[in-house]
Amino acid sequence: MRAAIWNARAALLYSLGGWTMLGAMIHYTYNSNGGGEPENESDPQANQGPRKEVYTRETALGFKVTTIVTYKEVQPPITRLLRRITSFFDPNDGPPSEN
Template identity: 65%
Template sequence: MAGSKLRLAVWNARAALLYSLGGWTMLGGILHYTKNRDAGQSGDASENKSDPQAKPALRQEIYTRETALGFTVTTVVTHREVEPPITQLLRRVKSYFYPDDSPPPEN
């Protein structure tokens, strides 16, 4: 019986460590993301929202086919250049470990 209680205590300590590590990692990521997102929304960002040049370009693919009964089915697929927040966070974390020393692109 003493061996099973010891194994239960070790398992409980490992689970507690795993959950606490995951919770603090998630909390730190959320705080880091919200801090950087709020810092990026300054007064000039609201001006860019109304600027049509500042909006991301949409790319559309249109597929048209005719069914056996004579109906025409048109499918429009719209692609946006918007990354999910988790992708932005992962790229930011990656940039800390692998900095990009190349010159910025000229537009």
């Protein structure tokens, strides 16, 4: 009898946590600015797009191998949500803002 009650409580807690995380992710997705779009359109740093690095090497048999690595600044919504949550717990040692 006690095991059934404990199992029901654990299932309730587990489902509550899952639905809370899903609801937060949906809320954050709809209230964010759309993913990869820069917030400030006139900022040249924000409009650069993906960054590419090209590596070329030659093998012992004379073949050339080219590797292209592309870095994108697009993050999944859950990563942005987790970073926003952890930013509340990080100490801010900078000077106070004027706003």
